[in-house]
Amino acid sequence: MQKTMMKKTIVTHGGKFHADDVFSVAALTYLFPDANVIRTRDGQLIADADIVVDVGQEYDSETGRFDHHQRNGAGARDNGIPYSSFGLVWCHYGLEICQGNQQLVDMLDTDLVSVIDAIDCGYVTSDDEHAVSLSQTIGLFNPTWQESDDFDACFKQAVEFATHILTRFMATAQAQLNAYQQVVHAIHHAADPRVIVLDQYLPWKQAVHDHGEQALYVVYPSPAQPSLTQQWMIQAVSVTPDSFANKQSLPATWAGLSDGELQQVTGVSDARFCHNGRFIAGAASLAGAMSLAGLATQ
Incomplete structure (x- = not known):
């Protein structure tokens, strides 16, 4: 993929992280691999950033603000699933990440993005209380109270993991689309x-x-x-x-x-x-x- 080579400053909140901010940064750094990622709640650093995710209480895609914690949130899909920061980022950058393939964008929104959004916003809970979701898996990267690990270092590990998951979702979805086209061709020529x-x-x-x-x-x-x-x-x-x-x-x-x-x-x-x-x-x-x-x- 020919990635956009632009130096960006991406800001998200510090401290404990969740799947929505981790995947937001994974998606953005996939698109902007040279970006400088800062984890902070400092108002001036937030104001100076090119892109802000999951902090700042503002959603404005034109100015690169992708938070959903403001009063009344940041909207919802037609099916009722609210947007978290990942969903907002995906709405704005998904088509570029997927090289203009809207079908791929929609498949990932259904299979990955909206699932993380729903869990983050408390819209759904697992039918099986013992099931481990992808959001929970990301949460496991946070240091426990018994560990002295640095949150930022753990966040970086979580983003690396999420980037791999995102790329595998993309590869799998693209393979499904390609297979669908070939099978339809075989049907028409049977x-x-x-x-x-x-x-x-x-x-x-x-x-x-x-x-x-x-x-x-x-x-x-x-x-x-x-x-x-x-x-x-x-x-x-x-x-x-x-x-x-x-x-x-x-x-x-x-x-x-x-x-x-x-x-x-x-x-x-x-x-x-x-x-x-x-x-x-x-x-x-x-x-x-x-x-x-x-x-x-x-």
Whole structure:
């Protein structure tokens, strides 16, 4: 990525930190890698800064002020989730960070930014009191009362961690978008709209649900590990992307069979297995998997 090379002074509050200010600084230093980050509540340093996050009780994107602690906060999304400093920063800089890709911006807002905002603003709590959220994980970087660690040094460690998490979210979301486009292309060019063939493994469920109305099965090569021989899979399309119910399960006579038994029943010489749940089967070759697909769609 070609990052914006501008010397910026970024100010956030000192002392104990949370996920919103940590991720705000992570996003900003990703965009402005040479920025000088100051943690303070000194009014003059705040006034002189180019960008201020999570302190100052002011939200004005034009002047680089991104706080949400003022009376009545700093607004909320259409779904009701309030903005924390991270959400405000993302609204203003997300498109630049994502190189103009609005879909990527929106995906990260849904999967990462709004989640942190909601927790920081007390909008949601975990359904499982024992679950550890990303916000809680960031909080663990703060020194405990029994430790003499410097808050600023711990904050720096937390920002490094958050930067890695942010970049992985971006990479994962971009991969999902790329996969979606390739799967849609495969759907539109399928010889039989009931059987979608992918030449490499891709996350396919959402795209098939959205665009493959007639699709019953997806054929793809398994993600092979170096120690394993690659095989081709045929998987039933579920009713919805998250459902365990198939639009059409594989034949009942295949259930739980493998190798010779499955080969005898199907007549496919390199058939390898069929799951007892009849949602997935495998063969050693593409031709074998396509033969299984042909039998399943008869």
